[in-house]
Structure formats: structure tokens, C-alpha cells
Amino acid sequence: MSLSPAALAFSGGVLLVALGLYALMTSHHLIKILVGMQIMGKGILLALIAAGQMSGQVDLAQALIITVIVADTLVTIAGLAFAVRVQRQFGTLDVRALASLKG
Amino acid sequence: MMSLLLVICIAACAFQAIRVKRLIQAAIWLAAASALTSMLLYLLAAPQAAVIELSVGAGLVFILFVFAINLSPGEAPSDRSVVPVALAVTMTGCLLVLLGELVWPLLAGPAAAAVAGTALSSVLWHDRQLDVLVQVALIFVGALTVAGLLAPEREASEAMSGQQQATPERAKPAPPIPAAPILVPPTPARPRPAPAAFTPSPAAPAALAGQKEKIA
Numbered sequence: 001m002s003l004s005p006a007a008l009a010f011s012g013g014v015l016l017v018a019l020g021l022y023a024l025m026t027s028h029h030l031i032k033i034l035v036g037m038q039i040m041g042k043g044i045l046l047a048l049i050a051a052g053q054m055s056g057q058v059d060l061a062q063a064l065i066i067t068v069i070v071a072d073t074l075v076t077i078a079g080l081a082f083a084v085r086v087q088r089q090f091g092t093l094d095v096r097a098l099a100s101l102k103g
Numbered sequence: 104m105m106s107l108l109l110v111i112c113i114a115a116c117a118f119q120a121i122r123v124k125r126l127i128q129a130a131i132w133l134a135a136a137s138a139l140t141s142m143l144l145y146l147l148a149a150p151q152a153a154v155i156e157l158s159v160g161a162g163l164v165f166i167l168f169v170f171a172i173n174l175s176p177g178e179a180p181s182d183r184s185v186v187p188v189a190l191a192v193t194m195t196g197c198l199l200v201l202l203g204e205l206v207w208p209l210l211a212g213p214a215a216a217a218v219a220g221t222a223l224s225s226v227l228w229h230d231r232q233l234d235v236l237v238q239v240a241l242i243f244v245g246a247l248t249v250a251g252l253l254a255p256e257r258e259a260s261e262a263m264s265g266q267q268q269a270t271p272e273r274a275k276p277a278p279p280i281p282a283a284p285i286l287v288p289p290t291p292a293r294p295r296p297a298p299a300a301f302t303p304s305p306a307a308p309a310a311l312a313g314q315k316e317k318i319a
Contacts, residue, residue: 005106006147007209007210008104009110010206012114012143014203016114016117018198018199019117019195021194022192022195025186025190025191025194025195026186027184027185028185029126031126031129031168031171032126034168038133038137038164039120042113045156046113049149049152053147054209058148060230061152062151062152063226063227063230063234064231065149065152065156066152066155067238069155069160070159070238070241073163074244076164077248077249080168081249082252084175
């Protein structure tokens with residue numbers, strides 16, 4: 001069975017979301033967590049453009065992709081600023097150092 | 104087949120970005136995955152989204168990652184996983200199976216004909232006007248967030264150093280507040296030294312008399 005490019009991109013998007021979820025589940029490091037989030041974001045981009053291709057609305061998909069890129073980048077920027085702040089305050093980027101509020 | 108090759112390369116780059124230990128290498132693999140994603144977007148007839156992904160995803164985000172990694176020096180992420188690796192693999196496999204089951208019927212379907220007469224600019228600026236407004240608001244919120252996270256830290260550190268300089272003055276009034284509840288139980292013990300001082304020493308009555316004179 002030969003898949004169309006859109007179907008391939010859709011499968012790749014699903015795979016990237018799974019990879020990003022795995023990274024989120026297994027890493028303690030704040031920057032690695034952000035890398036996992038970025039990978040999930042790229043999978044969502046691929047799934048969106050593939051859906052746009054399949055439904056014949058590529059331009060709507062492009063508009064949505066631009067919004068997703070802006071939101072994803074801003075979340076990453078805020079996360080990196082948070083990581084720098086945590087590094088200054090706690091001296092580490094390990095999320096287990098943030099457990100001091102744990103009841 | 105170009106797109107199959109690109110999908111495989113993107114997945115490999117993402118896997119490397121997760122797997123490598125050094126953060127700078129992870130950032131480089133992530134940028135490579137982003138660049139390949141933008142190539143795939145271009146192949147799927149989305150050139151504007153591709154160029155934005157290339158400039159923002161591969162350019163800006165990579166530079167910010169390198170900046171943040173340089174600001175937080177030398178520390179390899181630990182190997183230990185948050186959840187057990189077997190559980191993580193199982194959950195990821197479950198996600199793949201569920202999403203694959205959802206997506207699989209779509210993959211075999213024929214591609215729809217393109218809806219003619221739309222352009223990205225008209226979609227973005229007319230149909231999706233709210234999205235543009237939300238993007239502008241998001242950019243402001245992001246700028247404020249970064250300013251709030253990074254700039255007050257300087258003031259806080261200055262205040263901290265000021266407190267450290269002022270510790271001899273401020274630390275002395277500070278301890279009695281936590282110490283007071285600790286001192287409450289020993290208060291009945293305070294008279295105890297006093298009888299001990301009264302009974303053994305003969306000079307104590309004289310001192311007591313002196314105190315009484317002072318009181319009088």
C-alpha cells in the first residue's frame with residue numbers, strides 16, 4: 001500500500017506526538033522537558049497540514065499552523081525563562097528540586 | 104519517495120534529541136527536526152507555514168535554547184526516569200495504538216480536491232481575524248512573562264544581598280519570633296534556677312534584699 005504524502009505526514013505527526021510524550025514522561029530535566037514539548041508541537045504541525053491536505057483546505061491549515069507556531073514558541077520561551085530562574089534560585093534544573101512545596 | 108524519507112529523518116532527529124545526554128546536542132537535533140519539518144511542510148503545499156516554521160522553529164527557538172543552556176552551565180540530565188521506563192513505553196505504545204486506530208481509516212481515503220478561491224492572506228486576515236488578535240495578545244503576554252520571570256529576579260537578588268548586608272540588624276529581631284513558641288514551655292522552668300540560686304548560696308538573700316531595695 002503506497003501512502004500519499006499527506007498520509008505519511010499524518011503518520012509522522014502521530015509518531016512525533018508519541019515520541020514527545022515519551023520524553024515528557026521520562027525526563028527530569030527542565031530543558032529536556034521543553035525539547036519533548038517542541039517535538040510534540042512539530043507532530044501537531046504535521047498532523048494539521050496533513051488534515052488540511054486531506055480536506056482540501058490547505059490555507060486554513062496554514063493559518064492554524066501559524067497560530068500554533070506562535071503559541072508553541074511563546075510557551076517554550078516562557079519555559080526557558082522559568083528554567084533560567086529555577087537555575088538561579090535552586091542551582092539545578094532538575095524538576096525534583098521544585099518539590100519543596102510538596103505537602 | 105521524498106516525503107517518506109523526510110518523515111523518517113524527522114522521527115530519527117526527534118529520537119536523537121530525546122536520547123542524547125548533552126543539552127546542546129539535543130538542541131541541535133531539535134533544530135534539525137524543525138528544519139526537516141519545514142521542508143515537509145513545503146512539500147505539502149504550505150510554503151508560508153514552512154518559512155515561518157523554519158525561521159521561528161529552527162532559528163529563534165534554537166538560539167533561545169542555546170542561550171538558556173549557556174546561562175545554566177554544565178549539568179548532564181540524570182538517567183533516571185520519572186516513571187518507570189517500562190510504564191512509559193507501555194503508555195506510549197497505548198497512545199500510538201489508539202491514535203493509529205483513529206487515524207488509520209483516514210489514511211487510505213482519497214485526497215479531497217482543493218477548495219479553490221482561498222488564499223492564506225484572506226483566510227488569516229478575514230476568516231481567522233480572532234486568531235491574529237490572540238497571537239498579538241499572546242506575544243504581549245509572553246513578553247510580560249519573560250520580563251516578570253527574569254527582571255524581578257535581579258531586584259530580588261539585590262534585595263537578598265541587601266538583606267545579607269543587613270543580617271546583623273534584621274536577624275536579631277527575627278529569631279525571637281520563631282523562638283518564642285519554643286520558649287513558652289520552659290517558662291515554668293524559669294523559677295527553677297532561681298530557687299537553685301537561693302538555696303545553695305548564702306549570698307543570695309543579700310542579692311534578693313538588693314533587688315527588693317531596687318524594687319522599693
